[in-house]
Amino acid sequence: MAKKKAKQRDCDPRPVSLPDDDCAEELAQLAWAVAHPARVRILRLLINRETCVCGEIVAELPLAQSTVSQHLKILKESGMINGEIDGPKVCYCINTEKLHTLKDLVAAL
Amino acid sequence: MAKKKAKQRDCDPRPVSLPDDDCAEELAQLAWAVAHPARVRILRLLINRETCVCGEIVAELPLAQSTVSQHLKILKESGMINGEIDGPKVCYCINTEKLHTLKDLVAAL
DNA sequence: ATCGTTAATCGTCGATCCACGATTAAGGTA
DNA sequence: TACCTTAATCGTGGATCGACGATTAACGAT
Numbered sequence: 001m002a003k004k005k006a007k008q009r010d011c012d013p014r015p016v017s018l019p020d021d022d023c024a025e026e027l028a029q030l031a032w033a034v035a036h037p038a039r040v041r042i043l044r045l046l047i048n049r050e051t052c053v054c055g056e057i058v059a060e061l062p063l064a065q066s067t068v069s070q071h072l073k074i075l076k077e078s079g080m081i082n083g084e085i086d087g088p089k090v091c092y093c094i095n096t097e098k099l100h101t102l103k104d105l106v107a108a109l
Numbered sequence: 110m111a112k113k114k115a116k117q118r119d120c121d122p123r124p125v126s127l128p129d130d131d132c133a134e135e136l137a138q139l140a141w142a143v144a145h146p147a148r149v150r151i152l153r154l155l156i157n158r159e160t161c162v163c164g165e166i167v168a169e170l171p172l173a174q175s176t177v178s179q180h181l182k183i184l185k186e187s188g189m190i191n192g193e194i195d196g197p198k199v200c201y202c203i204n205t206e207k208l209h210t211l212k213d214l215v216a217a218l
Numbered sequence: 219a220t221c222g223t224t225a226a227t228c229g230t231c232g233a234t235c236c237a238c239g240a241t242t243a244a245g246g247t248a
Numbered sequence: 249t250a251c252c253t254t255a256a257t258c259g260t261g262g263a264t265c266g267a268c269g270a271t272t273a274a275c276g277a278t
Contacts, residue, residue, distance in 0.1 A: 024149040031149075034215070035141035036236085040133040047218060054255060067237055069256055074235095088245045088254045099218065106143070106215040109156060109208065145266085163225060176267055178226055183265095197224045197275045 023105060030102040033078035038063060038071050043094065046081060051093040053086075132214060139211040142187035147172060147180050152203065155190060160202040162195070 034040055038061055045060060046052055058068045072092065075081045079098045084091045143149055147170055154169065155161055167177045181201065184190045188207040193200045 024146045024153070028144055028146045028149050031140045032144035034218075035137055035144040037133045037137045038236095040137050040140075043218065044133070055253095058255090063236095064238055065255070066239075066257080070236075073256085085244085085255095088252090090255060103215055103218065106212055109143075109152065109212065147266090164223095167225090172266095173268055174225070175227080175269075179266075182226080194225095194274085197222095199225060 026101075027105040029078060030080070030098065030105065033075055033080045034102070036071065038068070039075055042068075042071060042075060043080065043099075046092055046094040047099070051091050054083075054090045054092060057092070135210075136214040138187060139189070139207065139214065142184055142189045143211070145180065147177070148184055151177075151180060151184060152189065152208075155201055155203040156208070160200050163192075163199045163201060166201070 034043065041061060042057055045057060054069070054072065057072070058065045061068055063071075072081070072083070076083055080095055080102070081092050082095055084093070143152065150170060151166055154166060163178070163181065166181070167174045170177055172180075181190070181192070185192055189204055189211070190201050191204050193202070
């Protein structure tokens with residue numbers, strides 16, 4: 001039966017215990033905002049341009065205006081971006097604080 | 110009409126152009142893996158323990174075995190974790206390389 | 219060979235996503 | 249006021265998610 005012991009897998013013997021899973025939800029929510037190519041592109045655009053009118057974003061993506069608006073809504077609800085009404089247009093900008101929260105949470109993985 | 114100019118929003122005047130959106134898809138895919146609290150907890154567990162048998166993960170989460178197995182499948186498909194069969198059990202471990210890819214992509218935002 | 223354990227898979231259900239066109243609301247302009 | 253532009257919202261349809269119980273497959277042990 002020594003053979004059995006020899007095949008022993010190197011599974012971590014430490015007892016299971018979840019670390020602070022409080023922020024699991026927060027990270028999941030922020031990651032969700034980035035979990036779609038269109039939203040990644042929108043975020044990159046806003047990061048590089050500081051701010052951008054909705055119409056420009058629509059023009060840049062191969063998506064209908066309503067679809068882009070939906071993604072913007074998701075990003076806004078996640079707190080990653082802010083929208084500011086400017087006459088008939090809407091200026092979107094990145095929420096640097098939230099972006100850093102995401103970066104920190106991912107980096108802390 | 111000076112009033113109109115005074116109210117000018119500080120919208121970035123630079124022309125719109127998407128930066129290398131090639132990795133938008135890659136980031137979106139990796140972020141998607143982390144975009145669920147259960148998967149965040151699983152990842153944290155594996156990161157802290159190096160490796161872990163499936164059953165332990167199931168025991169740690171308030172979810173059915175089949176549900177956990179689904180999440181493990183998603184994580185495996187994203188490349189974030191690897192599973193190694195050990196007799197009737199399965200040992201999961203983190204894919205450090207992919208994890209770093211995710212960290213790098215997020216940090217590069 | 220049979221039984222028990224472990225984990226993946228199947229099938230289902232409701233909820234949500236994602237895309238779109240159409241419509242509406244809000245603000246400028248003529 | 250009437251018109252035009254801009255962007256949010258509505259309503260729809262198809263696809264996928266997330267959860268579960270039940271079943272199956274793989275492996276050890278008796």
